[in-house]
Amino acid sequence: MNPTKPLPLNEGKVPGLVSKQKKRSNLLILLVILVLYIVSSLQTNSSLLRFDGEFFSNVWRMMSQMWPPQFAYAPMIWPKLMETIQMAVLSTVLAALFCIPLCLVSAQNIVRNKWIYNGMKGFLNILRTIPELILAVLFVGLFGIGVFSGILALFIFSLGILAKLMSETIEGIDNHQLEAMEATGGNRLQVIWYAVIPQILPQFASFSLYVFEINIRASVVLGFVGAGGIGLLIQQQINFLNYPAAMAVVMIIFFVVVIIDFISNKMREALL
């Protein structure tokens, strides 16, 4: 075929990359989002225009009140910081333990009964819809102010996340390996132990570390409602209008969280 021969032109009827109908529906979606945004912005009186001169002078005023951070306050911080980390450790370990039976019964390749695993899935979904702060308020009401209430709140909160992630991991494993264990005459528990656990162990460790990171951050807030941890100090210092001390707490938390996230990320990379 002659390469210089001109391609036949279809007299203005060359099809586009997507159909006209698809173009119209894309445009419609875009318009809907735009309208939703504008209505929300007008109703709440929130727009980017509020970053005006007043805002920047407020920033300046706040910074000058907080700066320099009062690191002399640090000795007061350490015990509460340790408490925060200990809360995260306790709640994560508990959640990891309780997650094992929960995630097994909510995986549909392990429990073949539709009612059981759908019921469990629903239960886990409900568990995850309750914010940890609400749980903390609840437990403070039940057990009084203190670390224990905070640990329980974090435990329930992270159990919901971990069990959900793990049950989905279990549903994604290689079922042929289970079949082989069944074919040797192993019972349910043996099949789980020999063919499921080895397949999910790395993810289990990785997700547990991830939940530990989340718990460190979440436990900072719990102090605000009296459920123990370092949040209490921030709240106290803000109430005393001692902004430099509050700033010191915030900065220390920031560095500790960054360090813990870094270590945990490295460990998870090594695991997977």
Added chain:
Amino acid sequence: MIECKDLSLVYPDGTQGLKNVNITINPGEFVVIVGLSGAGKSTLIRSLNRLVQPTSGGLYIDGENILSLKPNELRKLRTKVGMIFQHHNLVKRNTVMKNVIAGRLGYVGTLRSLMNLYSKEDRSLAYENLKRVSIEEKVHTRADQLSGGQQQRVSIARVLTQQPNVILADEPVASLDPPTSHQVMNYLRKINREDGITTIVNLHFIDMAMEYADRIIGMRAGQVVFDGHVSEVSERTFEDIYDRKIKEDDLRGGNEPYESNKAITS
């Protein structure tokens, strides 16, 4: 002795897996089931240890109707009817030894097996079986670090550790290269001859079926369309079973007897 009487299986989606299958397999036979994919070979073999559930007819192993077994009895049956899979189905992250000792799961107590408390006899049985398939030097290697042929040998050792009366092999060589395929088939035949274990293998390679089988069962569309001794089989038989001309793809090829014998002894 395995007897299928009018055995049929209809899958939930309406597919007819098996249709009035009547066969009797005698102890110690080496039977190869041939047929195109979708012919019902897998369904038949998986019915024999009830990984799939036939919907009508009778299935008797040593006179016992295995279609009416309770879960406990089914597990006991499965210890005696071992299975080898196309993709080996080893637990990839476990060691070779742990995979092989899993053949004892149906015999040991649940608690002992969860704690890895196997008797010395069980462990030496597992190790001896690794030796039989010449892979004992990999005993503590993780299964996912082995080649396909090595993994299939480990799965043979696992099945032997069950001390079965019957071995079912569902396309055991379909994902292996020709020399390795012959090696695996040689092991299966050797075990069949030495231990007298009834062996039923699904294959779609004509030349391999002819070389290793005592008896060939041909299947098409869920039905048995041929059943006879290998000496009665000709190329014409396969064309009848497959309902078309024989093609290059139907042959595995690559068998040099010397090489495959060497593979066993090395």
